[in-house]
Amino acid sequence: MDNFVFNNPTRIIFGKDTELSVGQEVKGYANKILLHYGGGSIKRTGLYDRVIKSLNDAGVEVFELAGVQPNPRLSLVQEGIKICRENDIRFILAVGGGSAIDSAKAISVGVPYQGDVWDFYEGNAAPKEALPVATIVTIPAAGSESSFSSVITKEEGWYKRGLNSELLFPVFSIMNPELTYTLPDYQTACGAADIMAHLMERYFTDTANVELTDRLIEATYKTVVNNVPVALKNNNDYNSRAEIMWSGAIAHNGLLNTGRQGDWGSHAIEHELSAIYDIAHGAGLAIVFPAWMKYLYKRDINRFAQFAMRVWNIDDNLFDLESVALRGIQALEEYFNSIGLPTRLSHANIDDKHLEEMADKCTASDTRKIGGVMQLNKEDVLNIYKLAL
Numbered sequence: 001m002d003n004f005v006f007n008n009p010t011r012i013i014f015g016k017d018t019e020l021s022v023g024q025e026v027k028g029y030a031n032k033i034l035l036h037y038g039g040g041s042i043k044r045t046g047l048y049d050r051v052i053k054s055l056n057d058a059g060v061e062v063f064e065l066a067g068v069q070p071n072p073r074l075s076l077v078q079e080g081i082k083i084c085r086e087n088d089i090r091f092i093l094a095v096g097g098g099s100a101i102d103s104a105k106a107i108s109v110g111v112p113y114q115g116d117v118w119d120f121y122e123g124n125a126a127p128k129e130a131l132p133v134a135t136i137v138t139i140p141a142a143g144s145e146s147s148f149s150s151v152i153t154k155e156e157g158w159y160k161r162g163l164n165s166e167l168l169f170p171v172f173s174i175m176n177p178e179l180t181y182t183l184p185d186y187q188t189a190c191g192a193a194d195i196m197a198h199l200m201e202r203y204f205t206d207t208a209n210v211e212l213t214d215r216l217i218e219a220t221y222k223t224v225v226n227n228v229p230v231a232l233k234n235n236n237d238y239n240s241r242a243e244i245m246w247s248g249a250i251a252h253n254g255l256l257n258t259g260r261q262g263d264w265g266s267h268a269i270e271h272e273l274s275a276i277y278d279i280a281h282g283a284g285l286a287i288v289f290p291a292w293m294k295y296l297y298k299r300d301i302n303r304f305a306q307f308a309m310r311v312w313n314i315d316d317n318l319f320d321l322e323s324v325a326l327r328g329i330q331a332l333e334e335y336f337n338s339i340g341l342p343t344r345l346s347h348a349n350i351d352d353k354h355l356e357e358m359a360d361k362c363t364a365s366d367t368r369k370i371g372g373v374m375q376l377n378k379e380d381v382l383n384i385y386k387l388a389l
């Protein structure tokens with residue numbers, strides 16, 4: 001196990017009706033806020049009215065910026081920065097999924113910064129200050145509600161890039177599983193794939209002696225795998241929705257990578273897909289991850305076989321280790337398909353036209369390797385895209 005520092009400062013307020021306390025919670029930080037949300041699901045579900053009432057009752061003045069798109073765009077971030085500066089707003093409440101939250105986080109570091117906020121996402125500068133951000137989560141997926149990350153897409157050239165900073169942890173996140181009843185099945189499935197990917201990015205490590213985090217990851221993973229079909233069968237099943245929602249936060253709040261190195265190659269490969277084709281991040285991961293596994297399993301058959309045995313219950317008495325590893329990958333693909341996700345680029349109507357371009361962007365024209373454990377160059381990335389065709 002490696003040395004580590006674990007600090008996750010986000011206060012989680014979890015359970016039924018918790019969104020009704022948002023006004024009182026916000027009041028502890030600010031009297032005036034930017035309310036930031038997406039394309040309208042929160043209005044259709046009635047959540048918006050409850051949030052506004054709670055904020056009004058607490059005497060909080062509300063400025064609004066709606067219209068965050070999945071794969072949130074830099075131009076809206078810049079609009080948010082302007083609104084905050086012009087109105088001296090010092091607090092942002094994001095209501096929605098990872099996209100609304102990530103956009104809010106980008107605004108939060110952009111407001112006090114004199115330069116272009118994109119500098120942070122290009123890695124040309126590091127944020128030194130941020131406005132506090134709080135969230136009400138409506139989809140278990142990205143884990144942004146308690147992560148230190150934000151992922152933004154710059155429309156000019158379609159670059160999707162992430163920023164990690166301790167300043168990006170939300171101060172609090174309200175998580176009511178009932179808010180996820182209205183999710184379309186496809187979004188529930190995409191969210192599950194993202195959670196599973198966050199677990200696998202941490203699982204496929206070469207750090208030795210990490211039994212506790214191995215077992216915690218396996219338990220979280222199995223919880224998601226078991227509960228998603230239940231939620232898809234009955235949208236309003238509180239227990240399965242609660243299990244998935246809490247797994248989504250646990251998968252990405254830093255706990256499960258304590259003492260071990262993660263990989264994150266599949267995420268980098270996927271981000272090029274959702275940047276160019278604007279597909280859901282989770283769907284992109286369902287396509288990329290199995291291909292990444294097929295390309296790399298031979299580098300550490302024992303770990304891939306362990307994953308297959310412990311998570312997918314493949315019996316190692318019946319097969320040799322390589323077959324066990326491969327059957328694990330097959331089980332993952334079958335699972336994704338069973339919950340309605342694509343596992344090939346062709347399933348998402350994507351052909352080979354932009355593969356070279358995506359591999360080039362992903363590796364900065366072959367000048368940087370991606371993946372913390374399984375380091376990949378441009379040719380490797382291109383081969384993985386081809387395997388996913």
Ligand code: NZQ
Nearest residue numbers: 038039040041070071097098099138141142144147149182
């Ligand atoms: O925009 P609205 O109308 O709200 O609709 C959303 C959106 O269309 C809808 N939705 C959300 N909650 C709903 C709902 N519809 C009905 N009922 C509800 N309760 O679902 C759609 C997807 O929302 P989005 O916020 O895009 O989903 P997600 O949470 O998957 O976020 C994806 C973004 O997060 C990034 C991804 O790359 C992608 O840009 N990620 C962020 C991470 C982080 N900050 O730590 C880590 C992840 O690996 C990921 O990269």
Ligand code: ZN
Nearest residue numbers: 142194197281
């Ligand atoms: Zn992800």
